[in-house]
Amino acid sequence: MKKQRQLELLEEAINATGHKVRYEKGSFIGGDCRVRENMIVVVNKFLPVEGKIATLASVLRKINPPGLSPDVANILDSLTKNDLFSRQSM
Secondary structure, three states, rough: OOOOHHHHHHHHHHHHHOOOEEEOOOOEEEEEEEEEEEEEEEEEEEHHHHHHHHHHHHHHHHHOOOOOOOHHHHHHHHHHHHHOOHHHHO
């Protein structure tokens, strides 16, 4: 599956949880936050597509919503197998 399609699937999965995905510029990687009653996932828009995927995937791992699609579950599993969620790689 192409990287851009993986990014789109992760965005859809996050939107389905009630979070809104925003791409902003700055000196940060990204993550989830709450602004008043709005749940937002902020991603650095200057990251390469792989970095955006890793950021969204880490937020999905943290949220851990039920009923993820098989495609999204496969993306998360492949990132876990590549140790992108290990403490040593962060």
